[in-house]
Amino acid sequence: MMYQEKYHHIERMLRACTGEEDVLLTAGGDHADLASTVAFKLAKKEKRPPQEIAADIAKKLGRNPELGDIQVEAAGPYLNFRFGPTLLAEAVREAVEPGYGSRPRRSSRVVLEHTSANPNGPLHVGHIRNTVIGDSLARAFRKAGYPLEVQYYLNDMGRQIAIVSWGFDHLDIHRGEGEKEDHYVARVYIAANREIEKNPEITHEIDLLMQKVERGDPVTVKKFRSAVSLCLEGIRATLAALNAYHDRFVWESDFVRIGDVDRVIERVRRLPQAVEDETLWVDLSEFGFEKRYILRRSDGTSVYSTRDLAYHIWKGRNYDRLIDVLGADHKLIGAQLQATLKLLGEKPPEIVFFEFVSLPEGSMSTRAGKFVSADELIEEVAAKAFEEVTARRPELPEGERCAIAKSVAIAAVR
Structure with missing residues (x-):
């Protein structure tokens, strides 16, 4: 203007x-x-x-x-x-006025899901690429006048969480003084995976935990929720440091608990593309997919894809436009999700894919303990920013220099 x-x-x-x-x-x-x-x-x-x-x-x-x-x-x-x-x-004076750049309010409701990293450790530098893209889209949609809800989909019943829960039960790992919640959970998860590598028989115990949580066993459900809630505290703190906020955290297990997953499975079974042998899967070859889209394991438990279908059906019935921000490793499963929703006559999401952030030695892995946490990145960038601010404005009080350095660091990371 x-x-x-x-x-x-x-x-x-x-x-x-x-x-x-x-x-x-x-x-x-x-x-x-x-x-x-x-x-x-x-x-x-x-x-x-x-x-x-x-x-x-x-x-x-x-x-x-x-x-x-x-x-x-x-x-x-x-x-x-x-x-x-x-x-x-x-321009700056105008930009800080309330409502600057906003368009007239629209009626079309939008739900935007982003980040949604597994709660088995801290967000790493790969996860926050998702966060920054998602939060930037959220800000743009709000400025454009859309009623928007930003969601984080919590995987609270997958194999990773079963391993974390097993680790808390069987490994004597105590939280360090001042240790952030999500970093503590990651230590337990990494240690549990090392135990599984040494003794593959533990895998059977993990499978039993996953069956129990799907059946709604109160003790197992409570343990899973406790582990996820602890990790989520740390994840929320990292998101807040990045000035990225979610309106709702949706728990994956809720769709099992309220019966939505069973209803999805029954609807899928009636599809002509459904195949039941030892597992339940959907033949999506008409959409160009050779790989089976499995929705139920041979032991009768649902998989992530099944719960994801239930979640997206719920979103489609409550919002006019669905947007997911996903990593490049979800391209196949994302496209299979869209295709299956179309077969069911439901609204498919629009998917924004982003490419991975890799380390010199390869892809990051929480399980292997090979990652750079977002917290570490923010801390290091803030320290460098503080040095620069101090060099340029040494007369400022230390608190003010710290505040400026933090703002510069977050802007640089984003």
């Missing part, structure tokens, strides 16, 4: 100075904020060199107090205009 006002102000002054309606004012590229080639146009009429005309116009405009802090100069036959600090000051 400020830029347009400055443009029209200069345009009016040029018209008054030259008598021309079209003063050929355009973007100045690398040399200026705005530039005009009107001197070429006047040279034909006045029979004078355009350089001389440009110099005369620049002199006249420069003496006009209406120009304010805008600088004008003749660069040969060209007139260059550079904005002064007023433009930036006015």
